[in-house]
Amino acid sequence: MGASLRDVAELAGVSVKTVSNVVNGYTHVSPATRLKVEDALTRLGYRPNLSARNLRQGRTGVIALALPELDAPYFAELSRFVIQAAAEHRWLVVIEQTDGSLRRERQVLDGVRDHRVDGLIFSPISIGADELAARTDDTALVLLGERIYDGPADHVAIDNVRAARDITEHLIGLGRTRIAALGVQDQSVSGTSPLRLAGYREAIAAHGLVEITAEVERYQRAEGAAAMTRLLRSPSPPDAVFCFNDLLALGAMRAVLASGLRVPEDVALAGLDDIEDGRYSTPTLTTVAPDKAQLAGMAVDLLKLRLDGRSGRPPKEMRAGYRLMIRESTTGFRPGPI
């Protein structure tokens, strides 16, 4: 294995602690010894053993990011930003996938992680607020995403209700009258759906329109396609659909096009997430773009605060920004070079 402080100390002819002081940039080291030690350090290619350092300091320098699924584009993009933000504190990020299952989410919270991570950024799907509040593990925790607010832990999200209302208003502004919400979930699965549904309802009600909803189990393309197919077969199909995320919207788009109808002429489609796929679909997808870099940054910052300050502080809520991305799936396809 690599050289230890002791090896370096022997080579440099000083004590272990002096080497440690040099490594850690302690000020009171004479230029002469510092030079000697640094020479020895490079000659042996010394690298601190972080297991030992962490044991001593009670920190691991690793945080966990627990997500439903890494291969959902939204979470993949988010992960990129979390890893970047964590790197600024020289933290490594381990990723855990829960698949949204209650069992796996409990495992994550319970600390399958043992003492291997200092903190956890968690984007839960199934687990309830009460259960979160009751957890015994004292690892620092930041919740990420569309959860019940005012929960038992620090929390970062965009204002889902407002975002949903805004995008619905956009569809209304196009002159559409039969506007559906696609992505409604049984309330037992908490979080996203009720908030986005609430925003949709606000807009629909404000303009005296009729509510149309389509339920799904999971936020995946296949479910979006299936739900859209059901909507199209209904007696009076919608002329616009707000899908609760982009994957649902892309699945829905596929279903509309496959049925021989046009987007947006026959059915306008909007999503939420602004995943890259939607910028290159045909037509391109109108959506709400959460500021993912800001979300990730806020989550990491909150975790940093928790880890630094002692844990007494009450939980904090932070809202990241978002923007409407109006693209062809609502305003029309314009052939030509990109």
Place this chain on the structure above:
Amino acid sequence: MGASLRDVAELAGVSVKTVSNVVNGYTHVSPATRLKVEDALTRLGYRPNLSARNLRQGRTGVIALALPELDAPYFAELSRFVIQAAAEHRWLVVIEQTDGSLRRERQVLDGVRDHRVDGLIFSPISIGADELAARTDDTALVLLGERIYDGPADHVAIDNVRAARDITEHLIGLGRTRIAALGVQDQSVSGTSPLRLAGYREAIAAHGLVEITAEVERYQRAEGAAAMTRLLRSPSPPDAVFCFNDLLALGAMRAVLASGLRVPEDVALAGLDDIEDGRYSTPTLTTVAPDKAQLAGMAVDLLKLRLDGRSGRPPKEMRAGYRLMIRESTTGFRPGPI
């Protein structure tokens, strides 16, 4: 913090080592003490401190997965499988993003990771085989993806040449005659491109067709769209295109459709990777599907072997399987429910 072995030992009225023996399932412990200890363990909610265990054992139980970018769907999907495979050995996976830059790739190899990880699964883009061979860090290393074979480390990939030839043969089998390869890269960027180009050439040459190539810098949608646009503007545009990955193909599809042409009637398109997006694009994307679970499993297994056996063994090459996924972008669009 949590309870330590010592706390448990005190409560149970035994020595620390006895508790350790119980925790580690050592056989020679009397039922009576085992019971006492287990009771104390659960009462205190004991969790081993892995920093300490790892310090003692010289292992961290964490491996790193270094990728160009996590938000490229192919890598996101691959990561999922790597995490799953690693979980079987109770390993955690930290993910590092290199963005394909030489600087970041060097950092990763040099071991920014210090002793924090036991091994590294690395999907390099820029770094050369010689530089890989010359690395000083002795962390176990497995290369993943389309690299120069017979390199200096264990390596897992699919047979890129054969896969490229197979998919090109498929395009030829459709009766297309002007078949382009989209995704050629300057040879300074090693790996994928030459192998896939070689397979394409084998098929083209075998049927006496003319080679048409389009270069890109990176394997992203935007570059695929731009390269496709160039091809369409050429004096005699292709009637089929093998794109070296699915993102390029989806960008190309967007460009074809945006120019008013049809896929596959005017231009047939095929990719490679089988990312989920391609299963829901319109038309759906014909592609080569590498067995990602097998790739990930092999990489993890090789790492396991390296870590267990002492490191003398010569590097090992493993090939994962793949399948052709023939979809609408080559065989035609069939309206109807999905």
Place this chain on the structure above:
DNA sequence: AGCCCCATTTACAACGTTGGAACAACGTTG
């Protein structure tokens, strides 16, 4: 010269864990 102060350096202990040796308490065997 004797003293104290300061900068520099060191010795020691501790973080929580586990391998190995040592030890105690048995029952078995000659």
Place this chain on the structure above:
DNA sequence: CAACGTTGTTCCAACGTTGTAAATGGGGCT
């Protein structure tokens, strides 16, 4: 009944690091 092996348990050391306290040594002061 003594010597022995087996089983269960404990003691000690060590992994590599850093905080604390103490030691060392030189310079300036009285």
